[in-house]
Amino acid sequence: MRTAPHDLPSGLASLGDHERYAREVLDDPTWAYLFGAAADELTHGRNIEAWRELELIPRVLRPLAGGHTRIELLGRERPHPILVAPMAFHRLAHPDGELATALAAAALGAGLVVSTQASCRLEDVAGTFLPGEDRGPLWFQLYLQPDRAFTRDLVQRAEAAGYEALVLTVDAPVQGARDRERRAGFRLPAGVRAVNLDGLRSPPPATLPAAQSALFDDLLLHAPTWDDVSWLRSVTRLPVLLKGVLHADDARLAIEHGIAGLIVSNHGGRTLDTAITTAAALPALVETVQGRVPLLVDGGIRRGSDVLKAMALGASAVLVGRPVLHGLANAGAQGVAHVLRLLRDELEIAMALTGCRTLADAGKVPMATRARKNQDFFNFS
Numbered sequence: 563m564r565t566a567p568h569d570l571p572s573g574l575a576s577l578g579d580h581e582r583y584a585r586e587v588l589d590d591p592t593w594a595y596l597f598g599a600a601a602d603e604l605t606h607g608r609n610i611e612a613w614r615e616l617e618l619i620p621r622v623l624r625p626l627a628g629g630h631t632r633i634e635l636l637g638r639e640r641p642h643p644i645l646v647a648p649m650a651f652h653r654l655a656h657p658d659g660e661l662a663t664a665l666a667a668a669a670l671g672a673g674l675v676v677s678t679q680a681s682c683r684l685e686d687v688a689g690t691f692l693p694g695e696d697r698g699p700l701w702f703q704l705y706l707q708p709d710r711a712f713t714r715d716l717v718q719r720a721e722a723a724g725y726e727a728l729v730l731t732v733d734a735p736v737q738g739a740r741d742r743e744r745r746a747g748f749r750l751p752a753g754v755r756a757v758n759l760d761g762l763r764s765p766p767p768a769t770l771p772a773a774q775s776a777l778f779d780d781l782l783l784h785a786p787t788w789d790d791v792s793w794l795r796s797v798t799r800l801p802v803l804l805k806g807v808l809h810a811d812d813a814r815l816a817i818e819h820g821i822a823g824l825i826v827s828n829h830g831g832r833t834l835d836t837a838i839t840t841a842a843a844l845p846a847l848v849e850t851v852q853g854r855v856p857l858l859v860d861g862g863i864r865r866g867s868d869v870l871k872a873m874a875l876g877a878s879a880v881l882v883g884r885p886v887l888h889g890l891a892n893a894g895a896q897g898v899a900h901v902l903r904l905l906r907d908e909l910e911i912a913m914a915l916t917g918c919r920t921l922a923d924a925g926k927v928p929m930a931t932r933a934r935k936n937q938d939f940f941n942f943s
């Protein structure tokens with residue numbers, strides 16, 4: 563855990579620079595928790611690689627004056643399509659935790675999705691974020707708790723605090739096998755906890771005959787199902803998005819269940835290792851959803867050009883995870899602001915250099931894969 567805030571170090575010019583610097587300032591167990599992934603960490607690495615593998619084919623001499631990054635999301639115009647992904651325990655990276663992240667995201671017009679496992683009170687985070695002018699969306703990420711009365715109270719707190727949507731994470735009924743974390747012996751330090759879950763009582767453990775599975779016959783007895791999605795919709799007036807959808811049939815089911823949006827995500831490779839990369843999964847989901855609800859994507863976005871590629875494939879917006887925590891570890895709110903600024907600036911540069919004036923035109927940006935270079939693989943126009 564970081565103990566003191568720092569000024570923004572000089573010489574950081576990219577999200578990669580922030581990552582390298584953060585590696586030096588954080589201790590091994592904290593690094594393992596914040597930046598590790600599941601098992602062999604293949605999906606995490608491949609997420610990043612999958613965006614890099616896509617190649618943009620620039621168009622030239624197109625009119626670019628008056629271009630912008632504005633988008634519409636859930637009925638409101640936003641300055642750009644970058645949101646901070648929900649992540650637990652920001653106070654591991656910096657003592658100001660989610661409050662610093664919220665300050666920076668609001669100032670930079672980025673959206674913010676606050677985790678159920680945030681280390682600051684959801685009301686305080688909203689209070690820091692909401693006054694921002696020309697700000698992005700503020701959403702609350704929900705892990706459904708076995709205690710449904712507690713979950714309903716949590717939802718009501720989020721509504722009262724001004725959150726604009728709920729993001730139900732559905733790809734983690736159980737934690738992935740986090741080998742790196744176990745090797746490093748990570749434990750939450752005193753003073754960092756999921757404060758919004760204070761008072762939550764765990765269900766009593768089932769008494770199992772030795773041959774039974776502690777996972778299937780105990781923990782997963784309370785795992786959410788599609789019925790719980792309907793339940794959640796019945797107890798909130800907020801739009802509900804699902805996070806962690808990778809299969810087209812699940813996208814169809816989600817729409818049948820009245821979901822307001824989908825986040826194509828593999829949890830940054832922290833749950834099922836060797837799950838499909840999000841860049842690879844996105845096109846089939848875009849095809850299935852056909853614009854009926856917004857489709858966001860996260861996992862491995864490290865450059866503004868990655869944001870453009872996601873939008874070119876049909877995403878409505880993107881979420882960024884670990885790089886935000888790198889910035890936070892490096893320089894608190896200033897560091898997060900720097901990371902978000904770099905991404906947005908790079909997005910504008912990538913748009914200008916591909917001849918893309920607005921993101922409404924992103925679908926026309928031609929791309930190839932490195933394997934099938936210069937063929938009209940996606941949207942050659």
Ligand SMILES: Cc1cc2nc3c(=O)[nH]c(=O)nc-3n(C[C@H](O)[C@H](O)[C@H](O)COP(=O)(O)O)c2cc1C
Nearest residue numbers: 596647648649650677731829830861862882883884
């Ligand atoms: C330290 C950490 C904590 C996370 N906590 C949550 C969480 O509480 N809820 C959730 O839905 N996703 C969580 N995620 C996943 C992110 O929301 C997101 O899907 C992922 O980080 C995106 O990949 P990226 O880090 O490569 O950008 C977490 C990710 C990290 C790195």
